[in-house]
Amino acid sequence: MTWQRRHRSDPALPQGSWAPLAALLASLLLALASVGPAPTLADDLAEPPKVLQATARHRQVARLVTRFVERYHYARPRVDDELSELVLDGYLKALDPGKQYFLESDIVYFSRYRHTLDDVLRSGQLDPIFDIFRLYRLRAQQNLGYALSLLDHEPDFTADEIYYFDRDDLPWIATATEMQDTWRRRVKNDALNLMLADKSWADAAGVLRKRYSRVLKRINEVDSDDVFETFMNAFAHTLDPHSSYLSPRQAEEYRIQMSLSYEGIGASLQLDDDFVKILDVIPGGPAAIDGRLKANDRITAVGQGDSQEMTDVVGWELDDVVQLIRGPGGTRVRLQILPADALPGSDQYIVELVRDKVKLEAQAAKADTMEVERDGETLRIGVIDVPSFYQDYDARSRGEEDYTSTTRDVARLLKELQAEGIDGLIVDLRGNGGGHLTEATALTGLFIDHGPIVQVKDVNGRIDVLEDPSPTAVYDGPLIVLVDRFSASASEIFAAAIQDYQRGLIIGQQTFGKGTVQNLYVLDQWVQRAPEEGLGQLTLTIGKYYRVTGGSTQHRGVLPDISLPSPIDARSVGESNRERALPWDQISATRYSVQPPLPVSVQDLSEWERARMETDPNVRNLRLDIAALEEARAKKWVSLNLEQRRSEREQRRREQLARENARRQALGMDPLDSLEQLDDGERPDVLRQQAANVLADILENKARSRPVLTQASDS
Numbered sequence: 001m002t003w004q005r006r007h008r009s010d011p012a013l014p015q016g017s018w019a020p021l022a023a024l025l026a027s028l029l030l031a032l033a034s035v036g037p038a039p040t041l042a043d044d045l046a047e048p049p050k051v052l053q054a055t056a057r058h059r060q061v062a063r064l065v066t067r068f069v070e071r072y073h074y075a076r077p078r079v080d081d082e083l084s085e086l087v088l089d090g091y092l093k094a095l096d097p098g099k100q101y102f103l104e105s106d107i108v109y110f111s112r113y114r115h116t117l118d119d120v121l122r123s124g125q126l127d128p129i130f131d132i133f134r135l136y137r138l139r140a141q142q143n144l145g146y147a148l149s150l151l152d153h154e155p156d157f158t159a160d161e162i163y164y165f166d167r168d169d170l171p172w173i174a175t176a177t178e179m180q181d182t183w184r185r186r187v188k189n190d191a192l193n194l195m196l197a198d199k200s201w202a203d204a205a206g207v208l209r210k211r212y213s214r215v216l217k218r219i220n221e222v223d224s225d226d227v228f229e230t231f232m233n234a235f236a237h238t239l240d241p242h243s244s245y246l247s248p249r250q251a252e253e254y255r256i257q258m259s260l261s262y263e264g265i266g267a268s269l270q271l272d273d274d275f276v277k278i279l280d281v282i283p284g285g286p287a288a289i290d291g292r293l294k295a296n297d298r299i300t301a302v303g304q305g306d307s308q309e310m311t312d313v314v315g316w317e318l319d320d321v322v323q324l325i326r327g328p329g330g331t332r333v334r335l336q337i338l339p340a341d342a343l344p345g346s347d348q349y350i351v352e353l354v355r356d357k358v359k360l361e362a363q364a365a366k367a368d369t370m371e372v373e374r375d376g377e378t379l380r381i382g383v384i385d386v387p388s389f390y391q392d393y394d395a396r397s398r399g400e401e402d403y404t405s406t407t408r409d410v411a412r413l414l415k416e417l418q419a420e421g422i423d424g425l426i427v428d429l430r431g432n433g434g435g436h437l438t439e440a441t442a443l444t445g446l447f448i449d450h451g452p453i454v455q456v457k458d459v460n461g462r463i464d465v466l467e468d469p470s471p472t473a474v475y476d477g478p479l480i481v482l483v484d485r486f487s488a489s490a491s492e493i494f495a496a497a498i499q500d501y502q503r504g505l506i507i508g509q510q511t512f513g514k515g516t517v518q519n520l521y522v523l524d525q526w527v528q529r530a531p532e533e534g535l536g537q538l539t540l541t542i543g544k545y546y547r548v549t550g551g552s553t554q555h556r557g558v559l560p561d562i563s564l565p566s567p568i569d570a571r572s573v574g575e576s577n578r579e580r581a582l583p584w585d586q587i588s589a590t591r592y593s594v595q596p597p598l599p600v601s602v603q604d605l606s607e608w609e610r611a612r613m614e615t616d617p618n619v620r621n622l623r624l625d626i627a628a629l630e631e632a633r634a635k636k637w638v639s640l641n642l643e644q645r646r647s648e649r650e651q652r653r654r655e656q657l658a659r660e661n662a663r664r665q666a667l668g669m670d671p672l673d674s675l676e677q678l679d680d681g682e683r684p685d686v687l688r689q690q691a692a693n694v695l696a697d698i699l700e701n702k703a704r705s706r707p708v709l710t711q712a713s714d715s
Contacts, residue, residue: 049137049220050223052130052222052223052224052227053130054124054126054130054224054228055224057535058124058126058225059123059124059125059126060124060527060531060535061228061523061535062120062124062126062228063122063123063124064526065245065523065538066079068521068526068538069235069236069239069243072459072519072521072540073239073240073459073540074240074517074542074582075239075541076459077238077239079121081118083118084114084116084118084119085115086580087234087235087238088110088113088114090234090237090579091231091234092107092132093234094230094234095132095136096136099170099171099172099173100143100173100179100182100183100186101136101140102135102139102172102173103139103172103173103174103175103176103179104172104173104174106139109135113132116128121235129227129228129231133222133227137222140215140216140219141216141219141220144215144219145216146180147183147186147187148209148212148213150183150184150187151208151209151212154205155187155191157188157640157641160639161185161639162185162637162638162639162640163185163186163344163637163640164636164637165638169636185640187208188640189344189638189640190204190208191204191205191208192640192642192645193344194208195642196645196649197348207312211274211315214315214317215274215315218315218316225247225249229247229250229536233245236539237579237580238580239540239541239580240581240582241575241578241579241580241581242514242539243518243540244538245536245537245538246536246537246538247536248533248534250536251522251536251537264285264327264355265285265286265293265335265353266282266284266285266286266287266288266356267279267280267281267285267287268280268281268282269321269322269325270318271318272298274314274315275299275300275338276299276316276318276321277296277297277298277299278293278294278295278296278297278298278299281293281294281431282358283358283363283387283388283390283432284363284364284387284388284390285356285358286353286354286356287351287353288363292349292351293337294339295340295486296572297337297338297339297340298338298339298340299313299325299335299337300312300313300314300336300337301335301336302324302325302335303333303334303335303336304324304327304331304332304333304334305331305334306332306352310336311324326355327355328355329357330354330355332354332355333352333353333355334352335350335353336349336350337350337351341569341632341633342632343632343635343638344638346632346649346652347649347653363387363388364390364404365384365385365387365409365413366384366385366413367382367384367385367413368382368385369382369383369417369420369422370383370426370688370692372693372696374696374700375700379424379696379699380420380423381423381424381425381426381692381695381696382414382417382422383426383428383692384414384417384425384427385428386410386427386428386432386443388406388433388434389406389432389434389435389436389437389440389443389490390404390405390436390439391403391404391405391406391435391439392404393436405436405439405442406435406436407439407442407445407446411446411474414475415474422477423478423699424479424480424698424699425475425477425478425479425695426479426480426481426482426691426692427479427480427481427482427504428688429481429483429487429494430482430483430484430486430487430508431484432487432488432490433486433487433488433489433491434488434489434491434492435489435490436490437490437493438469440453440454440490440491440493441466441467441468441469442468442469442470443494444493444498445468445469445470445473446470446474446475447474447475447498447503447504448473448501448503449468449473450467450468450471450472451467451468451501451548451592451593452465452466452467452548452590452592453466453467453468453493453548454466454493454496454497454546454548455545455548455587456517456545457543457546457587458542463546463587478504478702479498479504479505480504480505480506480507480695481494481495481498481504481505481507482508482687482691483495483506483507483509483511483558483560484509484511484566484568484687485509485511485512485568485569485570485574486512486568486573487508487512487558488511488512488513488514488557489512489514491511492511492512492513492514492515492557492558495511495558496547496553497547499561501548501592502595502598505562505598505602505605505694505698506561507560507561507562507563507690507691508563508566508691509560509563509564510556510557510558510560510563510570511553511557511558512573512574512575513554513555513556513557513575513576513581514553514557514575515544515545515546515554515555515557515575516544516545517541517542517543517544517545518540518542519539519542520537520539521537521540523535523537523538541582544582548589548590550586550587550588550589550590551584554581554582554583554584554585555575555576555581555582555583555584556584557574557575561605561606562605562609564690565619565623565687566626566687567622567625569630569633572633599701600697600701600702605697605698608694608697613690616686616690617662617663617666618663618667618684618689619686619690620663620666621659621663628655628656653675656675657672660675660678
């Protein structure tokens with residue numbers, strides 16, 4: 001569950017009809033009897049939470065947002081019984097994503113609300129929302145209290161038992177006894193993870209005591225605004241993943257973050273259960289420049305400077321972790337990272353970053369060159385890395401002619417590369433999550449002479465066609481666009497247009513599939529008299545992007561002409577994996593003219609690339625690493641035997657070292673004695689090299705197909 005700040009609340013039981021209430025009371029009595037009294041907590045946890053209840057402002061917002069949704073959301077949904085079911089499921093998942101608090105009997109009790117939450121939203125009578133939360137908090141108090149009591153005695157780490165850390169596909173826990181056993185295993189696993197990092201049981205118990213107490217304190221301090229915001233987001237996310245509601249307090253925090261007026265690492269963070277997770281890395285920030293932090297990585301500890309002790313932040317509030325990470329520019333912060341795909345207890349690593357503002361110049365596109373040998377000839381390949389679609393909007397608004405933008409930077413780099421005599425070009429959009437739509441259309445215009453770039457359809461069915469703003473192309477040579485699963489939004493508009501015009505080949509991985517348009521509504525502006533504290537803001541999906549062919553980029557993204565292996569898990573990253581994502585669909589194509597065909601078929605290029613990858617040691621190593629990742633991702637449980645876990649970890653490290661040494665041997669390099677000797681900086685960019693090889697194939701066949709010119713004879 002995501003709570004943004006510390007607040008207080010109240011543990012009163014839900015009210016309702018006698019039959020469900022009797023079942024609920026029986027369940028509570030069983031739980032309390034089996035759990036026993038909770039251990040004494042710190043003084044700041046002992047104060048009973050305050051009463052939670054809806055305010056007049058909450059009721060006003062609920063009614064207003066419901067009207068907005070039915071009138072302005074692209075899908076034109078009806079807030080009815082069917083949607084009520086989805087809202088309830090989403091709210092329960094937001095509160096208890098790991099199914100470790102609610103009992104099955106609780107879920108049965110909540111079924112009374114399955115077809116009434118639409119009425120709750122229309123009327124603003126929000127009592128059921130707070131009833132559900134109060135029971136959630138009571139369950140949290142019981143289970144976390146039990147977890148704290150378990151820390152008084154060291155568990156048996158020699159027993160052969162397992163812990164399911166991924167409960168998505170498991171049913172809700174049926175009895176208090178099963179709940180107790182689940183928490184016993186969770187505590188044991190949490191301790192084991194710390195002991196694998198060379199902590200003693202006593203040290204691990206101390207860390208966990210603070211961690212569980214923090215989680216309990218955070219839940220006890222949740223206030224009515226937090227509960228309401230969580231429910232409203234459960235409602236918004238039934239529409240699509242990009243619609244959301246922010247309370248007045250969170251709207252102000254968002255405004256501060258977007259102004260980039262603070263010093264930090266340049267990453268958006270999100271609280272996911274008890275972990276602070278990297279939502280995305282902001283181009284131009286310290287984290288992006290360092291390059292090691294990835295979306296969905298988890299921050300488990302934070303340290304200041306070069307040597308200050310690391311502070312465990314699992315279970316912390318998001319705001320408190322952000323405050324630890326923020327600091328004066330030029331100072332250092334260390335983050336302990338558990339990689340996104342890592343199993344519990346896997347090796348973690350430390351990232352040391354120098355705090356700084358996100359800088360526009362650090363986002364800028366950059367150029368490089370590569371050389372590929374073919375038949376004794378050296379082909380010179382230009383590469384332009386475009387990390388985002390940026391624009392210095394303030395400078396443009398002031399009327400400055402030389403304002404910074406993606407298109408202007410790329411145009412300059414293209415001229416520089418052409419002056420160097422490149423034979424072909426790769427535009428690298430890997431990891432580019434989008435940005436300014438106008439930059440996507442303008443950048444496309446550097447590679448085509450004229451024509452439409454993208455179609456935009458709004459909630460009323462009106463279609464706007466956005467045209468290439470430039471009269472002529474800047475570069476008309478052989479072109480490849482390199483993409484991955486993190487290439488999204490504006491990146492997909494550019495890649496789709498290049499593909500549809502047959503202007504170049506798209507190589508890599510299927511892109512993200514974010515093809516929707518959002519609008520921000522400041523709710524205060526839509527009422528005659530807003531309360532002093534404000535009503536917050538609503539982000540609503542109001543349109544979709546469509547290619548010139550008529551197909552949407554939404555959900556499906558852009559499919560590459562030639563696929564390359566990628567360590568990014570397409571089953572967990574991307575629009576198609578997000579609940580309630582709007583579907584792919586199609587409208588009429590617009591008029592456009594394709595470029596002349598390539599001198600060689602895409603099928604031939606694909607076959608040559610597949611054959612080449614089979615013999616490339618770097619590709620073989622990448623595929624083996626991906627296979628190891630896939631095996632880890634498939635696991636939903638871990639052993640709770642300490643020696644077995646140590647053995648499994650060492651086995652993974654030995655296998656990784658063996659894979660790396662096999663690669664090095666095939667390339668004639670010296671083997672490594674340990675993984676500590678591995679320098680990621682010396683590893684080649686395998687996918688960029690493969691893109692260069694495909695481009696060399698095109699150039700080679702282009703040269704062969706060029707007509708031979710002969711001088712006419714006088715005879």
